[in-house]
Amino acid sequence: MMIAGAASVTEQVCRSCGGSHIDTFLKLGTTPLADRLPVSVDDDQEEPAFPLNVAFCCDCSLVQITETVNPRILFADAYPYYSSFSQALLRHSRDNARDLIERRNLDANSFVVELASNDGYLLKNYVEAGIPVLGIDPAEGPAAAADKIGVPTRLAFFSRELAEKLRQQKMRADVIHANNVLAHVADTNGFVAGIARLLKDDGVAVIEAPYVEPMIDHCEFDTIYHEHLCYFSVTALDKLFRRHGLYLNEVKHLSIHGGSLRLYVEMREHVGASVTNQIAHERARGIDAIDYYLDFSATVDKLKVELSTLLHRLKASGASIAAYGAAAKGATLINTVGIGRDLVDFVVDRNTHKQGKHMPGQKIPIRSTEALLEAQPDYVLVLAWNFLDEIMEQQAEYRARGGKFIVPVPNPRIV
Ligand code: JHZ
Ligand code: ZN
Incomplete structure (x- = not known):
């Protein structure tokens, strides 16, 4: 866990289950932050660098880096990532929103929240359909860009505490989107607990995250950087959600970002074949055991x-x-x-x-x-x-x- 004020901490236990059997299988050295772009060529001051070591948890199978850089340094001012510069991503997001509007019969009485809503690339599709939304994002530039296109955005890190506050203000979500953010949060359990608090009893959290299997099989080692604290398997995710009374009921494979998962997570347990089959697949391939990762380096x-x-x-x-x-x-x-x-x-x-x-x-x-x-x-x-x-x-x-x-x-x- 992050110590307030420290630039980074080295984790000694698993980010998900808290177990202490975490084995490092890849060391990428000390690297500068991937989304902090120096303005000048000479100024080394603006380039802090941190170790990049990847480990496997023998208790819950989660793959993770061991260094946690203070999120205020990672996602502060001048965070340069804006989702809307890729047409493929915009199409992918629009299709996702349209599918959910149809599947969940969303209308003007529904409420959709996105955690890490960036520049409003996804929520704008709901706004166009007259569905109330709230974006939550800590990065100033992208959040301002979202507000500008009519996506109301709260400038904040999502957490258990923020979820509690929103709930007190009578906000509960029919759909919570969280794309490429679950792996970014230092307090993994607090974030998932927050989702459980903010979701309506019959709501669904639709979460996208890069999948660890293609990362290993296709040698996508460059997707490892300090923003990405976790590299998820379905096995590890299933355990993480259950700890908070949430159930991973459906999983889809997406080609985006080198191979991602889309997870459908609900309060009610009705785990479908897509999830049980994937967990069986991971067991058969050994993705839930350290050996699978040992050749990667x-x-x-x-x-x-x-x-x-x-x-x-x-x-x-x-x-x-x-x-x-x-x-x-x-x-x-x-x-x-x-x-x-x-x-x-x-x-x-x-x-x-x-x-x-x-x-x-x-x-x-x-x-x-x-x-x-x-x-x-x-x-x-x-x-x-x-x-x-x-x-x-x-x-x-x-x-x-x-x-x-x-x-x-x-x-x-x-x-
Ligand atoms: P892109 C991002 O990582 C950011 P990045 C983040 N860390 C994350 O989690 C992952 O995504 C999932 C540009 N581009 O999106 C835009 C063009 O110039 O693959 C981007 O700067 N022309 C939150 O930064 C970059 O390329 C184009 O036609 O590794 C792509 O970066 C297209 C399509 C993109 O992810
Ligand atoms: Zn663990």
């Missing part, structure tokens, strides 16, 4: 060497290289592989809040996507490989002029 090292060798070879042959996507995962990739300005000239990103800044650690400048056609580098390393299809489509002209993409995971390849 060697696989990651192999990828790091292959990618570094490829980039150095291309550079030595006279090629110019840029990168696409100032993604948080890009920060892990470039800092753990050691990809600096000697290899990559610049990074492009559509997010106007990132442009003009620099990649953490390596300080590679971030420019607008137009820079690709202006400079026409020979290769573009795709840091946001999870949006490869969208990026390839959008960069058809760059490719038509002979430009090539380098995709780093699961194995470095040129497309």
